[in-house]
Amino acid sequence: MNRNVLSRRVLVGVAVAALALTGCGSNNNSTESGGSGGDGYASLSGELKASGASFPDAYYQEVIEAFKGEAANVTVTYNATGSGTGKKQFGEGLVDFAGTDSLVKDTDGVAADSFLYVPTVAAPITVSYNVQGVDKLQLSPETLAKIFQTDIKTWDDAAIKADNPGVELPNTPIVVAHRSDGSGTTNNFTKYLTAAAGDAWKLGSGDTVAWPASTQGGEKNTGVAQIIKQTNGAVGYVDLSDAKATQLSFAAIKNKDGQFVEPSLEGTTAGLEGAAVEADLSYNPLNAAGASSYPITAPTFIIVKAKYDDAAKAELVKGFLKYLLNDGQNLAKEIDFAPLPASLKEKALAQVDKIQG
Structure with a gap:
């Protein structure tokens, strides 16, 4: 986990207590949502194994911990291996579901039409940095692209100065930090640069x-965060939860409307509101219009089998996901994730109902 364990446990306890204090309304919701009829989550039993994206790991661990209070006989484990490994393990049948921030491709080893996307939460990808003496930073997408492909090599470059009038920038060499593993965070970050920076970005997009x-690679979001933390002049892309946990500084990014916006849940929610949702429930809130939209807003999904060989396993998966999409959404904001808009949440719950066993 990427936060102090005690504070995270207190956070879960407060959230669960709050749900209990709402009375039977919350309990009825749990009962209706459980995968096993009238007994709700408490009647579920068994084990679920999952792996995948590190981007939503903090959120999934909180939901798993809270779920124990509702389904004491269910064990859920989620291993934050990165989106690429998660999709591969799902395709090989090694896990019951997988987390991914990027869409499934033919090369991921997952058979077409064998899986369903279930949106869970969204969050901003920060551009975090460590430059001594620089407390605030603004970056346009074109400047950002040139930094990450190392066309810009020092922090006092003219392009960075143009984005930051009046700011004293040092002649410190830039150290670019990125993910070394196959990553949905990389996919979304590079998709954003492809969309927003135009011809200035030349490295394409992908996991x-x-x-x-000359750049440095770190494993998972936590690995990139540590490189930035330990290196003067470093810059990299990190989810907001890990950036805050590591106490990193992060830049305001120029959005589609020409406004410099810092990563926040409010900016993320604004980006979600303008995103078009596809029939399979994939969606792309990157570079969304709107003066208050944070432009590097990333979705994340759980992929599940459309049909499980074991009916009991299907019920377990459905029960956990319905908890995540109902009571579990109340945990999101406390750990820097944006819950799904109501309309998308309802579509996600309908998607879960399609799972067969």
Whole structure:
């Protein structure tokens, strides 16, 4: 976990207590949502194994911990391996479901039409940095692209100065930090640069890209965060939860409407409101219009089998996901994730109902 364990446990306890104090309304919701009829989550039993994206790991661990209070006989484990590994393990049948921030491709080893996307939460990808003496930073997408492909090499470059009038910038070499593993965070960050920076961005997009040799790779969001924390002049892309946990500074990014916006849940929610949702429930809130939208807003999904060989396993998956999409959404904001808009949440619950066993 990427936060102090005690504070996280207190946070879960407060959230669960709050749900209990709402009375039978919350309990009825749990009963209706459980995968096993009138007994609700308490009648479920068994084990679920999952792996995948590190981006939503803090949220999933909180939901898993809270779920124990509702389904004491269910064990859920989620291993934050990165989206690429999660999709591969799901395709190989090694896990019951997988977390991913990027969409499934033919090369992921997951058979077409064998799975369903279930949206869970969204969060901003921060551009975090460590530059001594620089407390505030603004970056346009074109400047950001040139920094990450190492066209810009020092922090006092003219392009960075143009984005930050009046700010004293040092002649410190820039150290670019990125994910070394196959990552949905990388996919979304590079998709954003492809969409927003135009011809200035030349490395394409994907779970992995061909970063310049002078850059540094870290495993998972936590690995990138540590490189930034330990290196003067470093910059990298990190989810908001891990950036805050590591006490990193992060830049305001120029959005589609020309406004510099810092990463926040309010900016993330604004980005979600303008996103078009596809029939399979995939959606893309990156570079969304709106003066208050944070432009590097990333979705995340759980992929599940459309049909499980074991009916009991299907009920377990459905029960856990319905808890995540109902009571579990109340935990999101406390750990820097944005819950789904009501309309998308209802579609996600309908998607869960399609799971067969």
